[in-house]
Amino acid sequence: MTTTGKKIARLGALLTALVLGQPAMAQNLFAPVVKVGDSVVTGYELAQRTRMLEILNAPGDPAELAEKQLIEDRLKLAEAARFGITVSPEDLAAGKEEFAARANLSADEFTAALAQAGVAEESFDAFVRSGIAWRQLVRGRYGRLVTIDQQDIDRALTTAPNGEAVRVLISEIFIPTPPGREAEAQALAEQISQIGTLEGFADAARRYSAAPSGRAGGRVNWMPLADLPANLRGVILGLKPGQVSRPLPIPGALALFQLRAIEEGGYKPYEVVAMDYAAYYIAGGRSEEALRRAAEIKSRVDQCDDLYGIAQGQPPSVLDRGRKTVGEIPQDVAYELAKLDKNEVSTGLTRSNGQTLVFLMLCDRETQLAAEVDEQAVQTELQNQQIDRFANQLLARLKAETRIVRY
Structure with missing residues (x-):
């Protein structure tokens, strides 16, 4: 070609x-x-x-x-x-x-x-x-008519980490890549990446996705863009609503993401720099017995420290707990953590070619103001937001004042 x-x-x-x-x-x-x-x-x-x-x-x-x-x-x-x-x-x-x-x-x-x-x-x-x-x-x-002063810029730059920010609404599909079937998975993922409708992607998620969200058509709740891994932020921002990403390789699977909507709030130049999380490993993969065990554990823990009691008497390898910088966290784990609030749990991941279920719990998320902030870019963004508001008001007035006839 x-x-x-x-x-x-x-x-x-x-x-x-x-x-x-x-x-x-x-x-x-x-x-x-x-x-x-x-x-x-x-x-x-x-x-x-x-x-x-x-x-x-x-x-x-x-x-x-x-x-x-x-x-x-x-x-x-x-x-x-x-x-x-x-x-x-x-x-x-x-x-x-x-x-x-x-x-x-x-x-x-x-x-x-x-x-x-x-x-x-x-x-x-x-x-x-x-x-x-x-x-x-x-x-x-x-x-x-739009004037952005230093006070406006400072106010935008000091938005609290949990304040308004850009949020995205996405759907996900994870295609397993078992040994020897990588090419088959890649072909299927390439086909899905051509889907251009929300309904089509949801149907593909229900049919092919290995993630628990597949049952819901791959839909994920709103999440702050800043919480996503840096490389995935770029992928999501490159999409328009309805578009699907290229297949992204992660451990044991190919991931595809569809942007459903994007919501812009206050400018937030914060970034996630580290996460404290716990991963407890359950034998059996996504078997009914393993999922039942995960549900039982979830009912017994309120915070990450509670998992030490669950793992007591077992080999140290069954529990991975600690703070890691974003660069140290595997991409699929970082993405799964982005969907969680503090002390929430996910059972969406597996290890050992699907033979081990990961009971993943977010203990804390560490954020900081971006080290290098382009104040000119912030000023331009704030100006554009205000001009867009004026433009939308003008267009609405023109529609109201103009006679529009459909034949």
Whole structure:
């Protein structure tokens, strides 16, 4: 496969031959389907935007989202034109390169991939153009109204570790990799990584995941992004809602993660630097007897020190207890600990090729302010948050004031 071919493969759905066998275009495809003020959205534009959102694995109903986006595009472009804002060819080209880079493609490669799936370059241009015009408008109109002083920055930097922060809502799948079946597991994981819907990922989790969360479709509760291992934070932040990560190798399994939602609170440049945890090892893996033993132990312990009584009289190797820096903790253990509060328990991991169940308990989590804080980055983030609030208010007002008719 060529380098370009490998890059395009990352988009998953772009290489799916969905353009084949589609019904012929309706004769009235260029008739208006929505009127927004004095502007119209045609059936062709709606079909093109819907197709592009399908390719990008956008969560939700692609047709509904496409109509919403196109209505907002008309409002944004009309407001930008009212202030004399136009998008130059140079700005458009830069915007296309920026968007394509999210998939590690050049603009030409991304455009070619879209064309292969039935989306015209003009439709991609329209998508990018409205975003650029709107960004220029809101920054020019509201940028001077937003003032971030040192007090604002200091307040953001001193947010308590347990205060508001970026939280993520993810789903997980763990595909076991028993000796001799690694290639089979990799092929299955690669197939799952192409899933673009929440329902599809949940179904795959119920069918294939070895984690206890598989029964719940792989869903994990909200967790602070800062609590995740550093390498996994980067993976999650690289996803858009609905997207699935590439398979990540961990001891005895391949892990896949789907971002369901992200919630931004106060800026928190804290990081987890160490964890005090206990791992008690139970023979039998995920057998009914071992899980029953784990449930019994859970009912008898309130804190990590209680496990010393459980392990009394047994070989020292059955209990691993102590403080370890983040770099010393195995990746799968670090991820499992990220889901726990103090004195909570997980039985999601195994060792010895699945023959030993890990009774994992978080004793404490040690955090500290990030050693190097870019105050300029904090200021920019705070400015962007305020400008976004102004922009959302403006868009809501434009919607309320504009006559929108669906045919």
